[in-house]
Amino acid sequence: QVQLVESGGGLVQAGGSLRLSCAASGRTFSNYFMGWFRQGSGKEREFVSAISWSGGSTYYANFVKGRFTIYRDKAKNTVYLQMNSLKPEDTAVYYCATTRLIATMTVAQGSDYWGKGTLVTVSS
Numbered sequence: 001q002v003q004l005v006e007s008g009g010g011l012v013q014a015g016g017s018l019r020l021s022c023a024a025s026g027r028t029f030s031n032y033f034m035g036w037f038r039q040g041s042g043k044e045r046e047f048v049s050a051i052s053w054s055g056g057s058t059y060y061a062n063f064v065k066g067r068f069t070i071y072r073d074k075a076k077n078t079v080y081l082q083m084n085s086l087k088p089e090d091t092a093v094y095y096c097a098t099t100r101l102i103a104t105m106t107v108a109q110g111s112d113y114w115g116k117g118t119l120v121t122v123s124s
Contacts, residue, residue, distance in 0.1 A: 095117045
């Protein structure tokens, strides 16, 4: 059974940084993309970022480009999201996700598997 466990959320002031982690288990994740979505209060879930199994390809939503960096440790089956220059509008529950097709994330705004989420709160 696939499990995605997020950690690293918390409260930070605007302009600050946080690093989210997602540990994956339960299957072999070669050829799977791993990524992050977020859902703010009263808002729809939206794609944030994704990375290929090799780490050679990364994808970002326009609203995080230049501020967030995604990377993975294949040996640990863990993906990270380094978030810098955080803004109050980044406040949301951040969900880890994994899928075989990148379009599932970037176009369909979906995924094959989901974590339970970690809350990020950015104060002004």
